[in-house]
Amino acid sequence: MRASNADRERTIDVLKAGYAEGRLGHAEYEQRMGRAHQAQTYGELHALVADLPQGPMAVPPPSPQQYPQPYQAVAVPRTFLPPPPRTNNSAVGALICGVLIPFYGLTAVPAVILGHKARAEIRRTGEKGDGMAMAGIVLGWLTIGLGALAVVALVMLGTGGA
Template sequence: MTTPPSGNDPYQPYGQPPNQPYGQPAAPYGYTPPPATNGMAIASLVVSIVSLVVCAGFTGFIGAILGHVAKSQMKRTNEQGGGLALAGIIVGWLGFALFIVGAVLFVALVVWAENSIDDCYTDSDGYFTCD
């Protein structure tokens, strides 16, 4: 017949120590998990690439602004993702700049075409007339 262990027993029974939750400790042996990647940095790169591919850079400034916000958040929270944020900024502003250049070229082409087309027509009498 055995007696239950008392509080002053030098030998601990096998198993989980008393008053502790089951399983391994959350961070055994001083291991700290790596910092998380900033979600805003990921969103910055995704929005910038989608803007460049789908919208021809029109909304690239949104991705660039998200990248700037992500970089400021990462300074405060020590999260990872600086490269993603930088790539989102570069791709976003580059796409938006390409959109602006394309829009200016389109307007210049329309103005040039309007000025270079002769205002000639055939009147109701069948005569070809230019103004």
């Protein structure tokens, strides 16, 4: 199969890397570079770099009966992907305390404390869960505010409003 200019450039890059790493002497490097510029087929290019490490962009050996296949993306194995960010445990606790407020009014204070603690940890570590922490804070402060208003109202009613 006939080689393109891009194929010749990739081969030249492999030759340059081989020369820079000391795998090729100057005379051999110059000779191979000249042959790379004149090469017409994949076979000629492959012969120039067959004894050199070619990295991830290796030129495949030619096969007369094989036609080039369209590029197919290969999924990266999960082993090489970074782990997904964890959800902050304090944020989960803040949300749970916030949701439990209607049943146990005393969970408003822990919801606020855990929510603020979680937001600080999330900023420091990059974990997920900022929305849960904020929901716990909002529910907690709303309950505390409504409780304070109720106490003030009861005091005002108990003193006769004067």
